[in-house]
Amino acid sequence: MIKLLFCFINSFILLFPLISNASEHIGFKRIHYDIQDGRPLDIAVWYATNNKQNLITIADNAIFDGSEVIADAVPEIKSTKSPLILLSHGYGGSWRSLSWLAHALARKGYIVAAPNHPGTTGFDQNTEQSAKLWLRPQDLSKTIDALAENQTFSNIINLNQISAIGHSLGGWSVIVLSGARFDTESFKKDCNKYSYLKACHLISELGLANSELNKNMSDPRIKAFVSLDAGLTRGFTIESLQKIKIPSLIIGAGVDIGDTNTQLESGYVQEFLPKSSSTYIIIPDAMHFSFIQICKSDAIDILNQEKEGEGIICKDGGSRNRSEIHREITHLIVDFLSKTFSNYKN
Template sequence: MRFYNVLILLFLFPLVVCSQTSEALIGERTFHFTDTLRERKLSTEIWYPTHDTGKPSLKKDYPFMVDPTVRDGIYPSSKHPLILLSHGTGGSRMTQEWLADILVKNGFVVAAVDHWGNTYDHKNAIDFVTPWQRSLDISFVLTQLLKDNSLNKIIDSRRIGAAGFSIGGYTVLALAGAKLDLEALNKFSETPEGIQETNIPEFPDLLKSVDEAAVRVSFLKSPPLKDNRIKAFFAMSPAIGQGFISKEQFTSIDHPIYIIAAQSDSIAPVKTNAAHYHKLIPKSQLYIISGKTGHYVFLNEATPELKKTGAPIFNDDKSVDRHAVHELTGAVAVRFFKKTL
């Protein structure tokens, strides 16, 4: 994607460029919640506008290019809309920090959750193939945030949105009311196209490690996933689109949906995922970032040292400027949430 195209597109979103009305810094805190009923530890990162006098700093030995934050900075004196963030499979609550930075600079509070058993440093096969658990994670954490005597003073409970990447994109669509057809997804996973999509780099030979009976039991026991407290949903390269085969699976959706994807995504191809969701979800919006943008363009921008390792998830095609893609995506997200919340 050429940089001048990004500049043209940013021109189309003027509300974002000049929307920040104060010189607030970014405050950051870490919370550790536990859903005892499901035995899931849910570490959560919170970013928020702060006027703390402390000096912003970068995390020590942090491998990503993000904005400095004020650790445990004072909370703002007024309420702000909240955006809940769901990471991709095998990622972490920190992997879309670039988006959190942009949202906070535009007046939002952001909360990102580590999905138990589905992070880079804690992998359980069953937690990679029971994505409905992730939506329950988000709802549980939202409840904890709103119960917190300090956080409920800075969160406007009437203005809550959710954003997610990859399987996190599915997560937020499920929270909106999308109902997965597990049989349809299983059938797709047996096709050549499906085998390619389920062969994820984060967990090689995943399906060989899965107890299919346990997955089915988990699916059947899952309660409804729609969370009526969340009013707008932003999905980046959403995955497992082939678990949806009819518009009837989306009849419960009654809030705005925005889908953004990368044209050259080989992990969650646009045809079977983003475009497929858009076709089935009435009134959803779809934007496809053109060029040789791949799936992992929505992850944090790595430091030069990390890029030198050659890791595919941190290195894009030479024609792609990941930072520019983040600026564009962030602008679209801010405009969407400001309009809908």
């Protein structure tokens, strides 16, 4: 049943983690995957390890806090194979944007893999690649292939337990990967009505009039998905959303920042997903960027000095700090995935 929940998750809430023993050390590896298709991928992977040496800090800069990992560590040996989670970053982000979530999920026993989507990362924004938006879901499919072919991970991943999580444009990407179909003409008409939405300002940059976007981009290996304040969703056909049968968790931000309206975007998706397999949750004090990394104390000033208004990246909508919001998001996702895969076999 689709549930509309306006709630905070307290630290004492009972959870049902898929893997009961949290891992103390998190391994980290970068994979360069190139199948000579003109779109090589830089993939970051987090996983449990027993190694303690070669500790490094990743995703840390003047704006964002990073996290400590064991570089190129040997994965922890377990009696069962580990589920795989794909992470898809938003427009202008990178694998670093959701690195906090990757680290938290790896501590729960998941293997987490996040590609940089060519053309739509902060380090690689070029219209030649960004205007081929239909390749974004394919990046995630290729990430599965990359890990399945990798000597380090091929024998420890449970390919029957693959889920995908995405923020903003990444949310759009994982919904498409799960079976939603885009319709460029419907999207164009919708933008005449809701022209203030951010997605309607990116038609040229993302190639949103290209008919290639209307094709089926689903991957049957995906068994569940989570969208985090997804954007660009109003181009999805109602029929295709109704046909998505895999479990889904749709999380929206309760505080509107002006051009990413949760009710119009995440709310649109949940309206048409099957009620028996979907859950819709709004976090009241979250803003659109609450789902990315934790900001340093002087980050807002630094961002506003670079460009007025950019400090919104580090703002949240209530009295809780971002780390508390992150804990809630992690609890929601772990609970959802553990229940989803509780009856799956290795």
